[in-house]
Amino acid sequence: MSNADELLRIEGIRKTFPGVVALDGVDFDLRRGEVHVLLGENGAGKSTLIKMLSGAHRPDAGRILAGGEEVRIHGAQDAERLGIATIYQEFNLVPDLTVAENIFLGRQPRRFGMIDRKRMDADAAALLERVGVNVSPRARVRELGIARLQMVEIAKALSLDARVLIMDEPTAVLTSEEVEKLFVIVRRLREDGVGIVFITHHLEEIAALGDRVTVIRDGKSVGQVPASTSEDELVRLMVGRSIEQQYPRERADRGAALLSVEGLTRDGVFHDVGFEVHAGEVVGIAGLVGAGRTEVVRAVFGADPYDRGTVRVEGAKLPRHDVNAAMAAGIGLVPEDRKGQGLVLGQSVEENLGLVTMRAATRGGLVDLGGQREAAARIAGQLGVRMAGLHQQVRTLSGGNQQKVVIGKWLLADTRVLILDEPTRGIDVGAKVEIYQLINELTAAGAAVLMISSDLPEVLGMSDRVLVMAQGRIAGELSADRATQDAVMSLAVSTPSTETEQEAPRGR
Numbered sequence: 001m002s003n004a005d006e007l008l009r010i011e012g013i014r015k016t017f018p019g020v021v022a023l024d025g026v027d028f029d030l031r032r033g034e035v036h037v038l039l040g041e042n043g044a045g046k047s048t049l050i051k052m053l054s055g056a057h058r059p060d061a062g063r064i065l066a067g068g069e070e071v072r073i074h075g076a077q078d079a080e081r082l083g084i085a086t087i088y089q090e091f092n093l094v095p096d097l098t099v100a101e102n103i104f105l106g107r108q109p110r111r112f113g114m115i116d117r118k119r120m121d122a123d124a125a126a127l128l129e130r131v132g133v134n135v136s137p138r139a140r141v142r143e144l145g146i147a148r149l150q151m152v153e154i155a156k157a158l159s160l161d162a163r164v165l166i167m168d169e170p171t172a173v174l175t176s177e178e179v180e181k182l183f184v185i186v187r188r189l190r191e192d193g194v195g196i197v198f199i200t201h202h203l204e205e206i207a208a209l210g211d212r213v214t215v216i217r218d219g220k221s222v223g224q225v226p227a228s229t230s231e232d233e234l235v236r237l238m239v240g241r242s243i244e245q246q247y248p249r250e251r252a253d254r255g256a257a258l259l260s261v262e263g264l265t266r267d268g269v270f271h272d273v274g275f276e277v278h279a280g281e282v283v284g285i286a287g288l289v290g291a292g293r294t295e296v297v298r299a300v301f302g303a304d305p306y307d308r309g310t311v312r313v314e315g316a317k318l319p320r321h322d323v324n325a326a327m328a329a330g331i332g333l334v335p336e337d338r339k340g341q342g343l344v345l346g347q348s349v350e351e352n353l354g355l356v357t358m359r360a361a362t363r364g365g366l367v368d369l370g371g372q373r374e375a376a377a378r379i380a381g382q383l384g385v386r387m388a389g390l391h392q393q394v395r396t397l398s399g400g401n402q403q404k405v406v407i408g409k410w411l412l413a414d415t416r417v418l419i420l421d422e423p424t425r426g427i428d429v430g431a432k433v434e435i436y437q438l439i440n441e442l443t444a445a446g447a448a449v450l451m452i453s454s455d456l457p458e459v460l461g462m463s464d465r466v467l468v469m470a471q472g473r474i475a476g477e478l479s480a481d482r483a484t485q486d487a488v489m490s491l492a493v494s495t496p497s498t499e500t501e502q503e504a505p506r507g508r
């Protein structure tokens, strides 16, 4: 390799936050035309490291070199000047602006001093086509689902013509089909000589896309290996031990139906959805993004209304669109969008963990603060939440650790029916197993678990039964022994029968 191929070099970077040493001497380098994967557990320091390159944070010590010269990256403009574009783990788009406005924010094409909307929309359309996403440049970002938001972020980075593209868990929110599309784009960029820093918790993506891997553990770079390294070895480097069983589902005794959903319909969104989840059972819901899975569980939980149908918990009918009634009946929902719906970012880990129990407790007129702290400490320990202490603001936890807090919150509440929407998105391989163990404990204690996941091996590995949704309907149900990737996928892309439509009242 000639020196001319080196785009970036990081030497001995350190960064501390109050109470936390986030980076404790990290070395890293990036070449032209490579995908360099950053691998590490939740809280290892991956996002902090890339924030040094995007200008969001400044290092306390250490050097950054670009093309062999030491540089200071003190803000987004420095990064842009050096040709570094970053797609963050938590989205960075402005909800009320259009897709095109977001892509060209601060750089809108102008004509006679005015923003040239026509050109901006056309340029955005071309970029979106390059990404392969079917979204209008004029759509408001607030109207887009999480997968499309990601694609818009990528289009935005492409528009910057970056020499270095940093992607922090871009695939966490994508389905396998969308991941394939993303890989095509990334490979094309690599061929063009772009250097790509790629963070992922999906180990199988490393061999598929990567060239080199730098492993970070506890803020230190502990090794640099080729992307062809075996998954077992990668796990060992990353967590310091091997993982015996990735999906340790332990079947529990199946009891009575705890959750019964019948004929649930929200016009134009989902139709005639019916299923039961029994005590002791884990029921998975598979399907493509946009199949209506999140919409159904939000309606079941009372977060959104529905037009027809019933939701029963242990036989008792729940009023529609009433979260408090659902919670009082023992339903809990871990939402897919943790930042928007799951957490109060400005509050501490302890306060967030107590959010649900607190509500229950104060309703009874009694708050057992000591007991609550003890319970919070226990669950945080079990999930391995990496934090300075229970007092740490959730905002400053790493992405995966925020997700652990959302899950922990509902595990602490006394839920009989726990609904998990993409529970392990952004969770490292070791912590995933801890979450699966907790799911086992819940079902062993007689709870019912309904789990949406786009991670097929996870759905197949942890569910006792799999429901597959397509186009707002249940396209089929598979028992654990019949649920294979192929069986699920062929249902997920099917067009479910629409006969029942005739029964729907007219005039809507």
Ligand SMILES: Nc1ncnc2c1ncn2[C@@H]1O[C@H](COP(=O)(O)OP(=O)(O)OP(=O)(O)O)[C@@H](O)[C@H]1O
Pocket (backbone or CB within 6 Å): 017, 018, 020, 021, 022, 040, 041, 042, 043, 044, 045, 046, 047, 048, 049, 089, 386, 387, 396, 397, 398, 399, 400, 401, 426, 428
């Ligand atoms: N602004 C901040 N204030 C305090 N601590 C912080 C701040 N930002 C990050 N940290 C801490 O630094 C450590 C590293 O976090 P970072 O976000 O880099 O982890 P990560 O490797 O990206 O993890 P994940 O896989 O969960 O995204 C964590 O302990 C985190 O809580």
Ligand SMILES: [Mg+2]
Pocket (backbone or CB within 6 Å): 046, 047, 048, 089, 168, 398, 399, 400
């Ligand atoms: Mg991160």
